[in-house]
Structure formats: C-alpha cells, structure tokens
Amino acid sequence: xxxxxxxxxxxxxxxxxxxxIEARKAVVLTADEIIDYVEKKGLDAAAKEVDVVTTATxxxxxxxxxxINFGHSKPKIRMSEAWIEDVLVYTGIAAVxxxxxxxxxxxxxPANMYYPGDFTYGGxxxxxxxxxxxxxxxxxxxxxxDEYPLRELRTYFTINDLNxxxxxxxxxxxxxxxxAINCSERPIYTYLGYLKPGMKNLTYCSAGQLSPxxxxxxxxxxxxxxxxxxxxxxxxxYGEGTQHCPNVERGENGVPMEGxxxxxxxxxxxxxxxxxxxxxxxxxxxxxxxxxxxxxxxVLNPDxxxxxxxxxxxxxxxxxxxxxxxxxxxxxxxxxxxxxELKKNEVIINNKVVEVSSLSSYSKALEIAExxxxxxxxxxxxxxxxxxxxxxxxxxxxxxxxxxx
Amino acid sequence: MATKKICxxxxxxxxxxxxxxxxxxxxxxxxxxxRAKITAEEEGYLVIDVNGTEENIxxxxxxxxxxxxxxxxxxxxxxxxxxxxxxxxxCLSHCPTKALHIEDQRTRKIEFKEDLCIECLACVRNCPxxxxxxxx
Ligand code: SF4
Ligand code: SF4
Numbered sequence: 001x002x003x004x005x006x007x008x009x010x011x012x013x014x015x016x017x018x019x020x021i022e023a024r025k026a027v028v029l030t031a032d033e034i035i036d037y038v039e040k041k042g043l044d045a046a047a048k049e050v051d052v053v054t055t056a057t058x059x060x061x062x063x064x065x066x067x068i069n070f071g072h073s074k075p076k077i078r079m080s081e082a083w084i085e086d087v088l089v090y091t092g093i094a095a096v097x098x099x100x101x102x103x104x105x106x107x108x109x110p111a112n113m114y115y116p117g118d119f120t121y122g123g124x125x126x127x128x129x130x131x132x133x134x135x136x137x138x139x140x141x142x143x144x145x146d147e148y149p150l151r152e153l154r155t156y157f158t159i160n161d162l163n164x165x166x167x168x169x170x171x172x173x174x175x176x177x178x179x180a181i182n183c184s185e186r187p188i189y190t191y192l193g194y195l196k197p198g199m200k201n202l203t204y205c206s207a208g209q210l211s212p213x214x215x216x217x218x219x220x221x222x223x224x225x226x227x228x229x230x231x232x233x234x235x236x237x238y239g240e241g242t243q244h245c246p247n248v249e250r251g252e253n254g255v256p257m258e259g260x261x262x263x264x265x266x267x268x269x270x271x272x273x274x275x276x277x278x279x280x281x282x283x284x285x286x287x288x289x290x291x292x293x294x295x296x297x298x299v300l301n302p303d304x305x306x307x308x309x310x311x312x313x314x315x316x317x318x319x320x321x322x323x324x325x326x327x328x329x330x331x332x333x334x335x336x337x338x339x340x341e342l343k344k345n346e347v348i349i350n351n352k353v354v355e356v357s358s359l360s361s362y363s364k365a366l367e368i369a370e371x372x373x374x375x376x377x378x379x380x381x382x383x384x385x386x387x388x389x390x391x392x393x394x395x396x397x398x399x400x401x402x403x404x405x
Numbered sequence: 406m407a408t409k410k411i412c413x414x415x416x417x418x419x420x421x422x423x424x425x426x427x428x429x430x431x432x433x434x435x436x437x438x439x440r441a442k443i444t445a446e447e448e449g450y451l452v453i454d455v456n457g458t459e460e461n462i463x464x465x466x467x468x469x470x471x472x473x474x475x476x477x478x479x480x481x482x483x484x485x486x487x488x489x490x491x492x493x494x495x496c497l498s499h500c501p502t503k504a505l506h507i508e509d510q511r512t513r514k515i516e517f518k519e520d521l522c523i524e525c526l527a528c529v530r531n532c533p534x535x536x537x538x539x540x541x
Pocket of ligand 2: 501505
C-alpha cells in the first residue's frame with residue numbers, strides 16, 4: 001500500500017469545515033449519495049462544494065463493553081466479584097469500578113452443553129438494557145477489608161444511578177470482513193450464523209460502500225482522536241483497534257480485500273440511543289453486541305472525496321470455509337466476491353446456487369448516515385482532526401503454542 | 406374459491422370438539438395444517454389454511470366465533486416484532502418461502518409477506534435479535 005506517514009495535503013482545512021458547520025452552511029452527503037453526486041458534478045467541482053461525507057455501519061462487534069462506576073454503598077465494599085443480572089463483570093480494578101464485556105455469558109448458562117446452545121441472554125443484552133433505562137440487579141461479593149467491611153451486596157439500579165458508564169470498545173468497525181460458508185457435510189453454528197452443509201448458504205457482515213474504513217482505506221481522515229457517532233453519543237477513536245492490520249491484500253482502488261484496519265472507540269453510554277445498542281444471541285456460538293456507528297469524513301481534497309465514492313461493485317470480500325479453513329487458520333479461500341454480488345439473494349459458487357444472509361444491517365447503517373448528516377447540517381456535530389494517524393504499515397501476529405524450555 | 410390463513414386458539418372447554426371435522430364436513434373446506442400444538446394446560450393452538458367458497462369460509466368463521474374458539478386477529482402464529490427487527494437479513498437464507506425478503510434494494514429493509522409464511526419457524530431459530538417469535 002501507499003506509504004503515507006503524514007496527513008494528506010488539504011485544499012480545505014478542518015477549521016474551515018467546522019466554521020461552515022457552525023454557520024449551518026456545510027454541504028453534507030452520505031457515502032451512498034456521494035457516488036451519484038460525484039458522477040454528475042465531476043470530482044473537482046464536487047470536492048469544492050461538498051464538505052463532509054457521512055459513513056456508517058450497524059452490526060455485531062464482539063470486542064465491546066463498558067466501564068462502570070457504581071458509587072459507594074454504606075458501609076463500603078471493595079467488590080471482588082460482581083454480577084449484573086447474573087452476568088459476571090470484571091472487578092479486578094478499583095473498589096466499585098467494573099468492566100462489563102459484550103460476550104460474557106449469564107451465570108449457569110449451559111453454553112454448548114446441549115449443542116447448539118441458545119445463548120438467550122448475556123453481556124450484550126445487559127448493555128442493551130442499561131441503555132434502555134431498565135432496572136437491573138447488582139450482586140457483589142467481597143473478602144472484606146478494614147476500610148471496605150461489607151462482604152455482600154444486592155441492589156437494583158438504572159443507568160441514571162451510576163456515576164460513569166463509559167463504553168470502551170477495543171475493536172469496532174472492521175474495515176472489511178470474511179464471508180462465511182460451510183463446505184463440509186455437517187451443519188455448523190458460527191458467529192456468522194447457522195451455515196448449512198454443502199455450501200447451501202453464506203453470510204457476510206459489512207455495510208460495504210457505506211462502511212467507514214472502506215471509504216477511507218488509507219486512514220487519511222479517520223485516526224486517533226476522530227470524533228464518531230457511537231450509538232447516538234458523540235465519542236471518539238481512542239486508538240488503533242486490536243488486530244489492526246493494514247498490510248493486507250488490496251484492490252487497485254486501495255481497498256482491503258480482507259479484514260484490514262480496525263478502530264478502538266469510546267463514548268459516554270448515558271448519551272446513547274436504545275435502538276443502536278442491541279444484544280445479539282447466536283445459536284451454538286454465544287453472545288455479542290450490535291452497535292450503530294457513524295463517522296464523518298471531511299472532504300479535505302479531491303483524492304479523499306474520490307475514495308468515498310467507492311461502491312459495492314469494487315469492494316471484494318473473501319469467502320472462507322468456516323468448517324475447516326477458518327478454525328484451522330489455513331490460508332485457503334473459496335473465492336472472492338464483491339458486495340454487489342453478495343447483495344443479490346443468491347450467488348453462484350462452483351456451479352452451485354448459494355443463498356445469502358447478512359448480519360450487518362445496511363438499512364440501519366443508511367439511517368445512521370442520514371442522522372449524522374442531519375446533525376452536522378444543524379451544527380450539532382463538529383469534526384475533530386485526528387491527533388495521530390493509525391498505523392499504515394503493520395502486520396498481525398499469530399499465537400505460537402510453544403514448549404517452555 | 407378463496408384461501409384464508411387462520412390461527413385458532415382452543416381453550417380447554419373446546420378441546421373435545423372436532424372443530425376441523427366440522428369445517429370439512431359442514432362447510433366443505435379443504436384444510437391445510439401448518440402447525441398445531443396442545444399445551445400442558447390442555448389448550449390447543451392451530452394454524453391452518455382453509456380453501457373453499459368465500460361464503461362458506463365466512464360461515465365457518467361465524468361457527469367458530471359462536472363456539473368458544475378464539476380467532477387470532479393476525480391470522481398467524483409466527484410474529485415479527487418490528488421494534489426488535491434491525492433488518493440485518495440473517496433470516497433471508499433460512500426462510501424457505503421468501504416470506505422474509507427484500508423489496509427495495511437501496512434501503513435493504515427486510516419485508517415480511519405474511520401470506521407466504523408456512524410457519525416453519527426457521528426464522529425464530531435464526532434471528533440473532535429475538536425479533537421473530539411464535540405466539541405458542
Ligand atoms: S434476522 Fe431477525 S433482526 Fe435480522 S432481518 Fe431477520 S427478523 Fe429482522
Ligand atoms: S416461519 Fe418459516 S416461512 Fe414463516 S417467515 Fe419464518 S422462516 Fe419464513
């Protein structure tokens with residue numbers, strides 16, 4: 001890929017764009033609308049005219065969760081173990097701080113003991129219910145200390161009772177993603193849904209042409225410090241996401257043809273909107289959390305604009321056998337498919353008709369891109385210049401299982 | 406001739422009555438059963454297609470209303486909660502009749518065409534958001 005290490009030259013600056021937003025004069029289009037617009041107006045004219053392109057995505061993002069501060073009880077407790085609605089939270093931090101993870105199962109969930117497990121409730125659902133303002137049960141245990149004598153506590157609370165609830169997601173917004181298929185003769189249950197034997201169906205999971213990092217493939221505007229719309233709250237990118245791997249195969253347009261980059265995001269959960277934070281139950285796999293995310297891209301120059309006009313036809317994803325190659329980390333792929341093909345009801349692979357499912361909601365992503373567009377137009381959402389670029393050259397390590405000696 | 410999908414609830418008091426027999430015998434209806442269930446409380450649920458003249462279907466409905474059979478207004482046992490559906494499309498490859506499908510390719514909203522639903526419940530098993538459910 002292009003070895004940019006500095007930010008791109010600009011025709012417009014963040015300051016200029018923000019001034020226009022404040023004056024409610026910014027020209028904003030969604031990544032869906034911009035394709036036809038640039039086609040009609042021409043790139044250079046459109047680059048002068050348009051200030052911001054909004055991108056968005058909605059789908060399950062397992063590496064999500066939130067830090068919570070409960071406040072102190074009387075007498076005080078130093079929680080050593082705690083559960084919200086019977087879902088374990090991590091308490092290996094300060095006395096009444098905890099981290100609630102999206103994929104945590106509920107206590108006593110039989111998981112896959114009676115395969116495939118149903119996983120009807122877990123961390124993702126607790127997060128959904130917190131944002132929805134539901135009253136939840138907290139149960140905490142402690143070994144007791146001189147200054148924190150309480151050893152057991154049960155109470156009920158809503159999000160309004162908490163001091164802080166900060167969503168901190170180590171990996172969201174995968175630039176691109178695998179398409180899962182099952183080449184074996186037995187049914188399999190995966191985080192991309194139920195896959196019928198003999199390649200009868202497949203599942204993809206990306207907003208394609210609307211997806212944030214597919215519209216900014218070289219991380220020229222989306223970097224550390226970029227303001228984002230995270231489920232309705234104005235949050236920001238706090239770092240590269242885990243497994244961020246820009247060194248992947250890319251198309252001529254620079255767009256990754258597999259995973260690629262990722263973002264670590266944070267925002268105040270008290271400001272989130274219920275419908276965009278949803279618990280996910282995946283039969284035979286477990287629990288996750290689906291999030292709605294919107295990221296505005298400032299049109300600093302015509303190159304940046306050009307990259308936002310990418311459409312489904314030119315974005316490819318690898319179709320991978322989740323019965324063998326994915327679990328065994330083999331590099332084999334069945335084929336590559338464009339999102340334009342995937343958005344048909346069925347596709348043909350090896351002369352076989354394969355039905356298509358998706359776990360990412362394009363309809364919700366479109367809704368979010370429109371909301372962020374309107375917020376910017378109304379002057380309610382200013383852009384922020386990243387303080388640091390995401391790594392543009394970086395691979396990914398695998399875990400080596402080695403002997404001690 | 407017309408076809409109508411109906412969803413019946415038979416309270417305990419009606420369980421002994423041969424309702425389907427009457428629909429066939431008295432109203433000359435052709436019945437296609439999608440799904441039936443008797444609960445532990447000895448109550449029955451039944452989702453059927455009735456085929457016959459419109460007049461006879463109407464009369465049969467009246468007969469059922471006159472007894473204590475409860476006709477579910479939605480006429481189906483499978484429901485999709487519009488507030489819970491996020492339009493992800495995971496159900497698409499699992500719905501055998503395309504009752505769940507996309508009409509507008511631009512918005513990609515998942516539409517539900519009730520008439521096509523055969524109550525197989527594949528969507529219930531495959532909806533990650535708990536949007537599809539059976540009333541029994
Ligand atoms: S799988 Fe469930 S949430 Fe997704 S489109 Fe189908 S009904 Fe809606
Ligand atoms: S019950 Fe079966 S036929 Fe009806 S909508 Fe669900 S998957 Fe389709």
